[in-house]
Amino acid sequence: MKPIFHPKLVNPPLGDPGLLVQFLYERRALLFDLGDIAALPNVTLLKVSHVFVSHTHIDHFIGFDRLLRVVFGQGKTLTLYGPAGIIANVEGKLAGFTWNLVDRYHQAITIDVVEVRPGHLLSARFRAVDKFKRSEEGRRENDDGLLLDEPGFSVRAAILEHRVPCLGFALKEKFHINIDKDALDARGLPPGPWLNELKQCIYGEKPDGHCLTVSAGRGGPEKTISLGELKRDLVRITAGQKIAYVVDTVYNEGNKKRIVDLVRGADLFFCESPFIAEEEERARDRCHLTSLQAGTLAREAEVRELRVFHFSPRHTFRQQQLVREAEAAFHGNGGPGRTVDQEA
Ligand SMILES: [Zn+2]
Ligand SMILES: [Zn+2]
Secondary structure: OOOOEEEEEOOOOOOOOOEEEEEOOOOOEEEEOOOOOOOOOHHHHOOEEEEEOOOOOHHHHOOHHHHHHHHOOOOEEEEEEEEOOHHHHHHHHHHOOOOOOHHHOOOOEEEEEEEEEOOEEEEEEEEHHHOOOEEEEEEEEOOOOEEEEOOOEEEEEEEEEEOEEEEEEEEEEOOEEEEOHHHHHHOOOOOOHHHHHHHHHHHOOOOOOOEEEEEOOOOOOEEEEEHHHHHHHHEEEEOOOEEEEEOOOOOOHHHHHHHHHHHOOOOEEEEEOOEOHHHHHHHHHHOOOEHHHHHHHHHHOOOOEEEEEOOOHHHOOOHHHHHHHHHHHHHOOOOOOEEEEOOO
8 A cells, every 4th residue: 555645744853842744646745834944845745735732832833924925926825724813823933024015926825824713714815925823714624523525525623722722633544545566457548637536536525427538558549438447446445544743742542542532543543652661740740741651642542553753851951762652662462563653
């Protein structure tokens, strides 16, 4: 199975937290958190369609300016999700610059902001052509934390405690479409962008009679084949990929349940682990997790792989210890999962 999501932490575990998820065969990416994103090239930032901000402590939000600088003038719409207060935070950021020249652009950029509240979502739009004045404010009910629901995947959030509300996220591919390479060869069909179109037709539930045009190799004749035939001969459906991201949160019963419910069964769980196991009290005081707590959450959520990060700078020389402790808790009584640190 060729995974569709390609996740990568933006920085090493001592740097600002952030996760970039790029899509296979698509010029598209999602970004979880907006801390220091200097490590991401402009060409990558231009692929970002949606940004999910856990909370607006500076190590999770300082990168907003860089992202805005790169995407400004490209005419795109960027959607940003965050916890209570995010609309005012974005508005405040935008108010920090002078926009007297934006009317020279037809459509410089539009920023849609969605604020995740208990039971509902608030939204607002900031358009460059309006000098980023807040507009189109809205509110809709939201009981299940579902933020983004596209034909192929969804993103959910849980509101976690960190003295301020902090969002945890789960990205889930609805199901995975595998293309049988042997069957493709047997029919003399070349791989190419048309396979992406085929997948979009399946995710979009197009009828089997819908036809796709497939060019048979370089310079070869084009063939028209029905979706039903392609599905029957080339497509194998398996479970979709799930990636979870949790940072800056305290370990207590309520939070634990919310995290385990959100993260359950993830293929890959990115979890903060600022403190070593014996620093439970320090972690509680600062509303963060220890390595042991991160590993325990991963075990209880039955994830396949745990990746710990967002280490406290006081543990610069104890990074392996943080990983080892998280791994030990994750494996518990010899569970099937494995833990690796960010650079693995
Ligand atoms: Zn943080
Ligand atoms: Zn924080």
